[in-house]
Amino acid sequence: MLKHRTVLFLTSRFRLFQAHETAFRKKALQIEHCARMDDLLFFLHQRQGCQAIVLDFMHWSAGALKTLQKIAGMQGELTVLVVLPSDRVQLLAECLKLGVYDFLFDPPDTRELIDALHRICDLNWQRELLQARRNNWQREKFLFLYRPNSATMVDRFKRLAVAARTDEPVTLVAHPHADREFYARLIHFFSYRRFQPFITMDCRKDENVIEEIIESAKIKKKNQSQATLYFEQISALSFENQLKLVDFYDNMYRLNGDAAAPYRILLSSQYPLSDYQSRGFSDEFMDKLPGTAIDIPPLRQHQEDIEPIVDQLVRFYADQWHKPIEGIDAVALDKLYQYDWPGDFIELKNVLERAVIFCGHSRIRLEDLPPGLQSFNHIDRSIELRLNSYNLVDAEELLIGHVLRGNNGNISRSATTLGISRGTLYNKLKKYGLEHLIRR
Secondary structure, three states: OOOOEEEEEEOOOHHHHHOOHHHHHHOOEEEEEEOOHHHHHHHHHHOOOEEEEEEEOOOOHHHHHHHHHHHHHHHOOOEEEEEEOOOOHHHHHHHHHOOOOEEEEOOOOHHHHHHHHHHHHOHHHHHHHHHHHHHHOOOHHHOOOOOOOOHHHHHHHHHHHHHOOOOOOEEEEEOOOOOHHHHHHHHHHHOOOOOOOEEEEEOOOOOOHHHHHHHHHHHOOOOOOOEEEEEEOHHHOOHHHHHHHHHHHHHHHHHHOOOOOOEEEEEEEOOOHHHOOOOOOOHHHHHHOOOEEEEEOOHHHOHHHHHHHHHHHHHHHHHHOOOOOOEEOHHHHHHHHHOOOOOHHHHHHHHHHHHHHHOOOOEEOHHHOOHHHHOOOHHHHHHHOOHHHOOHHHHHHHHHHHHHHHOOOOHHHHHHHHOOOHHHHHHHHHHHOOHHHOOO
16 A cells, blocks of 8 residues: 655645645645645644645745745755746746755646656655755856846746756757856756756867767666756767767667656757758758757847846855945946947856956946946947948958957957957957057
8 A cells, every 4th residue: 555645735726736636646645735834834843744845836926935945944855846937937946046856837737746746755766866966056056047127038048947847958049158058057957957967068179078978878877867968069060979979869768768868968059950951960960959949149139138137147246256245336237238248148247257356345336347348339339330331351350459459458358259269360460450459
């Protein structure tokens, strides 16, 4: 006879969960309901043996984090599942950081809900997860997630969270400086693998990445790692490595059947997937591995999100560098809005981290921003680079000179802003006679 496991639901929507009651009983799950936080705390104080808690945040989102903090402080490692709307991705991220073990988007499917409850009630799974959490939680728990103002990024974050619920491959298509790894880590963070390793492989730097994965898989065959494998810039994969990766993917799923695969594969590209056939990519690779494509727009296309991004990044770096900084003043923020961010998200992160490090006030001021950004004039640049007034060579010369002056003659920063190598920039400076602009 199956031993009953007690699950406590905090919800005001009794009828929704009562519809699953018969299925719960068949699976030896004893369900208790309460509608108020006080009732939940009373239940936990008075009764022992509760294996898990389900928090329905469809109507509890205002006090969600306080509720979680009270439960964590009282019960320690009691496992928690949350049910919440699919557009509340920031709330989900904060819940996961506070120790939530799993989540479902509303409305939950019966099978999905029962599977999740069995998982969080399983003592062996709890112990394994707890150990993995202690070993691999240090970086992911510091991920920041802003609340976007733009409909575009609300949709993208929702798609990232939904994609995380499956093991299908996902390809992130974004600007070269969009920090695609950040979005890949969000998928990993939202998945059940969040406490397992996240392994990044840059296809531009290492031709032996596929062999390393295969060898690692052989070593871990008996003790699968459940890791996420992230391949940065798949356009650099050789034809031979494309076929090896397809074979690895096929073998991984053939050997594991219905069981969870030992690895989740995520990829990124600066080019649309529709371009890859013309780039000579194999049909086998394109049929199986890119999976779902999620395009991340450049920052200049959703500038209304700059303020929430800046707010979260300043908090993030202030905490990381132990600086008592409360935010950014209006003049400095306005300058960030004016700038067109050729280096996209990575450039914004670098600017704000530098500002936090060198800021000596309670709020970041204009003087804390890089000199090139302080003197940036959006109107001047739009006039200077009006392409119908110059041929392509003249426009390139003007752009390189403007970027180098804006970066105070710094070659490395200018090359990053322009998206080219230092060597290429040196050659172009020599070509246009601009060597005098280099900071010596």
